[in-house]
Amino acid sequence: MRVLxxxxxxxxxxxxxxxxxxxxINPAFWQLSNIFSLLKANVxxxxxxxxVLLIMISGGIDVSFTxxxxxxxxxxxxxxxxxxxxxxILPFIFATAIGGLLGLMNAGIIHKFHMIPLIVTLGTASLVRGLVLGGVGTSNVNIDEMPPSLIELGRANIVTLERANGTTFGLTAMILVYAALAILIHLVLTRTMIGRSVYAYGADPEAARRVGFKTGRTMIFVYCTAGALAGFAGLLHSSMSWLANPRGFVGLELDVIAAVVLGGCSIFGGRGSVIGTVLGVFILVMIQNSLILMGIDMTWQRVVVGGVLISAVAxxxxxxxxSPA
Amino acid sequence: MMKGNTRGTEAADGKGSGPGRFLIRARADTNIQLGIICILIIILMTALQPRMFLSSYNFESMAFFMPELVLLSIAMMIAMLTGGIDLSIVGVANLAGIAAGTLFGFLAGEAGVGGLGTGAVILGVGVGLIVGVLAGLVNGLLISGLKITPILATLGTGQVFIGLCVVLTGGPAIVGFPSGWTWIGNGKIASIPVPFLLFVVLCVALALLLERTSFGLRLKLIGTNPKAAVFAGIRKGRMILWSYMLTGALAAMAGILLSARVNAAKSDYGSSYLLQAVLIAVLAGTNPAGGRGNVLGVALAVAALTLLATGLQMMRVSNHLIDFVWGAFLIAVIALNSLSARKGL
Incomplete structure (x- = not known):
């Protein structure tokens, strides 16, 4: 029972x-093409x-990363x-930097003004979305205008297989990027001082401060990394979908939070792991994508995601x- | 205990824990400031757009659409009184409107909803309010029974409520309500808009409930100091349950007003109201960590924001930039509250 x-x-x-x-329910689930597309949807x-894992371990929450x-x-x-x-390379560096800088804004406001992260990130999300849509533009950049290099990157596959009818399908190479970053975050969380400080802060901010952690630095690390990852993921999404839609990602923050909680991250802070999160993301994406395979109407999708979130949180x-850890 | 809360209480800069007299003075100060802000916005907008802004039509239309936002903001404020938050209010509001709309469609059948009388409308209001109370009950049970943090509990239930809206409607809006229903949102009694009358009655009732009854006092005590509240013999779990049911009922009432005003109900109506409700509650001097908040402040804050929003719309500022303004406003209010609190200490 100890394993459990x-x-x-x-x-x-x-x-x-x-x-x-x-x-x-539907053996089509096990087809390799379905598994490959599931993995792609995970990235x-x-x-x-x-x-979001970093933020939730630190006891906070973020609804602004999308x-x-x-x-x-x-x-x-x-x-x-x-x-x-x-x-x-340069575009991805810039996207990561933009995300990181916006994350720095979150960290600064939350730490300086001691405000509840949810309220701050609600505000910054509205601020950034409004500025992008109102100041930059609302029109999509479609596939005919998209930079070819980005499309090329999004199409890269590790393995390409052929179906019986001659069409091909493959496993996206971006899964390697995801795996590499997941390992990196895992190592940072478990092997470095800044990683330990995130857990310490989440378990008890005051104790972390008294032990001598520079908690301001922890907050900057957590929110900047989350912003940077979101910026990177945003550009990657656009390159994989061959489209840049400034109105996209609405409501995705809930899926991501649900996945992280599903992955065993404590809602009170101080607990959580990269392995759990990766598994949680896979479960959530799999459930979402399998509703059609299971013959459930798509209108139920939000009820299912909400239900999954509530049960995982409970x-x-x-x-x-x-077991207070 | 919920960690977010304790941290918030530390940040509450002693305001919540100060003696009673200080509490009252601080509240009066915030409300006077809000009143001054309203007047300043009116003067500014009048100077910029004299013909349009001061027209009676402008104020009348505000009297029609302001009440739903006030109700949602008071709902948010009540959740914040105990140190919680309710992110499901917009979902509850839409679900109430859609439940009533579905009921009307079911009652009228092939004949069309036009033939439904007052009885059906009253039944619809009842169903909407029951939906709200039940939704609040679910939230309350998750929060006080299972000890889930309010943020995550209501984030999840909000998703479920919106999902149920999609399931009930199949996606598109329910269009066409009985005339008695649309009267709630568009009618007038003695040339005063019905929603405005409802809003005044509800505000007075809620203000009395929160300020003059032991219920209100106990709610605030839970938010100010949960431990002391328990030691003082307050049944914390039950109080939190009641407060979320009240929040749900108010959100449902807002949904009824919204669907009655636009004569339609849809799963994604009013999605920008969530941020505005949080912003208004904070602007009105509500302490998100619990213990402080009042109805008059919320009404004044909504008035200020509505005046500003209509003024901006008259100047043809895009809705996206108005969203930006709300976000910036919220951050600015947080910063100002924090700075002034630090100075006061």
Whole structure:
């Protein structure tokens, strides 16, 4: 029974159980093309979830990262179109930097004015979205205008297979980017002082301060990283979908938060892991994408996501009350 | 205990824990400031757009659409009194309108909703309010029973409520309500808009409830110091349950007004109201960590923001930039509150 104490094992078991159930209802689930498209759908939500994981471990919450992702993505793509620039590395550096700077704004306001993160990020989200839509533009950058290099990147596959009817499908190479960043965040959280300070701050901010952690620095690290990851993920999304839509990502913050909570991150702060989050993201994306396979009407999607979030939150709340870590 | 809260209380800069007299003075100060802001905005907008802004039509239209925002903001404020928050209010509002609309469609059948009389409308209002109370009950049970943080609990239930709206309507808006229903949102009694009358009656009732009854006092005590409240013999869980049911009922009432005013109900109406309700509650001097908030302040803050918004719209500022202004406003209010509190200490 000791194994069951480990949240990640429990989450993995839930994942396997869900896969078996969905596979029994519709065996098409196990087709390689479906698994590949599921993995592809994991990338953008997963990258954002890594940032939200940091914030939730620190005891905060963020609803502004999707706005930051839009800002970074739309500004960079519009600039690339305007100056006719065609590259990959510089745009991603800029998108990451824009996200990071916006995250710095969150960190500054939350730390300086001691305000509840939810209210601050509600404000900055509205501010950034309003500025992008009102100041930069509301029109999509469609595939005919999108920089070819970004499209090329989004199309890159690790393996490409051929279906019986001659069409091809593949596993996106972006999954490697996601895996690399997940490992990096895992190492930072578990092996570095700044990573430990995030857990300490989440468990008890005052204690973290008295032990000697510079908590301002922790907040900057947490919110900047979340913003930077969101900015990066935003541009990646645009390159994978061949479209830059400044009105996109509305409501996605809830999916991401649900995934992180599903991954065993404590709603009270101080607990959470990258492995759990990666599993949580996979479960959420799988449930969402399998509704059609299971013959459930798409109108139920929001009810399902909300229900998943509530049950995940309730279970972690019960767990954390019984065993105060 | 909820960590977000304790941290917030530290940041509450002693305002909430000060002696009673200080509390009252601080509240009066905020309300006077809000009144002055209203007058300043009226003067500014009159100077910029004299013909349009001062027209009776402008003020009349504000009297029609302001009440729903006031109700949502008071709902948010009541959730904040106990140190919580309710992110599901817009979902509850839409669900109430859609539940009533679905009921009317069901009652009228093929005949069309035009033939439905007053009885059906009263039944519709009842159903809407019951939906709101039940939604609040779910929130309250999750928060006080399962000890889930209010943010995540209401984030999840809000999603479920909006999802139920989509399931009930299948996506598109429910258009066309009985004439008795639209009268609630568009009618007049002695040339005063009905929504405005409802708003005044509800505000007075809620102000009395929060200021003059032990219920209101106990709610504030829970927000000011949860531990002391429990030691003082207050049944915290039950009080929180009641407060979220009240929040749900108010949100449902706002939804009824909204659907009655626009003669339609849809799952994504009023999505920008959430941020505005939080902004108004904070602007009105409500302490999000709990313990402080009053109805008059909320009404004044809504008046200030509505005046500003209509003024900006008359100057043809895009709605996106108005969203930007709200966000910036919220951050500015947070900064000012924090700075003035630090000076006061």
């Amino acid at each position: 104490r480990n949240s990640n094992v429990v989450i993995a078991l839930i994942l396997v159980a869900a896969m078996v159930v969905i596979g029994l 953008v939500i997963g990258l954002m979830a890594l940032g 706005a930051f992702a839009i800002a970074a993505m739309y500004l960079v793509v519009r600039t690339m179109v305007a100056i006719d620039y065609d590259g990959v 279970i972690t709340a019960l767990r954390d009350r019984r």
